[in-house]
Amino acid sequence: MGAVHVTYFTDPACPWSWAAEPALRRISAEFGDDVRITYVMGGLAREFRDPVQSMREVLDAAAESGMPTDPRLWLQAPPRSSYPACQAVKAAAEQGLDGPYLRALREGLMVDRRRLDTADALVDVARALDGLDGARFEIDLRSNATVEAFGADLERARDGAREGEERVPLPTFRVDGEDGEPTWLYGDGDPQRLRAAVLAAGARPRPLPDVSEAVRRFGRAATVEVAAACDRPVPLAAAELWRLATEWRVRPQRALTGELWSAS
DSSP: OOSEEEEEEEOTTOHHHHHTHHHHHHHHHHHGGGEEEEEEEOOOOSSOOOHHHHHHHHHHHHHHHOOOOOTTHHHHSOOSOSHHHHHHHHHHHTTTOHHHHHHHHHHHHHTSOOOOOSHHHHHHHHHTSTTOOHHHHHHHHTSHHHHHHHHHHHHHHHHTOOTTOSSOOSSEEEEEOSSSOOEEETTOOOHHHHHHHHHHTTOOOOOOOOHHHHHHHHSSEEHHHHHHHHTOOHHHHHHHHHHHHHTTSEEEEEETTEEEEEEO
């Protein structure tokens, strides 16, 4: 168990949580298992009532963060709710793979234009994820225990809210060390602020990967995620990625506003 515990309030369909992925990549690259993350599903929307407004939020988050996205999902086949995906993350947690599964959902919603609001679609994502038992996941997804676990997460998101708020803004990070008061980063996915909070809580930094190693480690990663993980300026990380692509060592997947990179 890591010396530092991060409680991450989020939702698979939250565009600002997608914008915060570079912060998570940096924490993973620099601190590894010295930081333990608990994912709390905040329940972004029981029902999405205005797909065009959702598309605007996705575009705003992408513009601010540099994370790639293809928001045409919200015009063509918008999900009706984020609650089924939240419950699916809790089902994946039963196998200790809520983090990788959450990432797969984010990529599906934000880049791959997949409507992930039905049991069949959510099970398809699980079956494609290495290490996740799809049959067990499907049973867990439909269980009362998963519904109760999601309900407990909703209560935690409400309990952590500041005065005048119904729940914590998404994303929010609570950072706890072995000693001292917790640090709250409300609605803040800035990589440097999260890193500073984790360091202050006692996490031990490790050598950072180079660009090629970061892509291999993460599976699929955006340019800004690689830059954060390697502590490189974004233009230099982009130049290195394209150089590696000319050597057939990485390959880009084009989204509407950028690329996701994977090892060749």
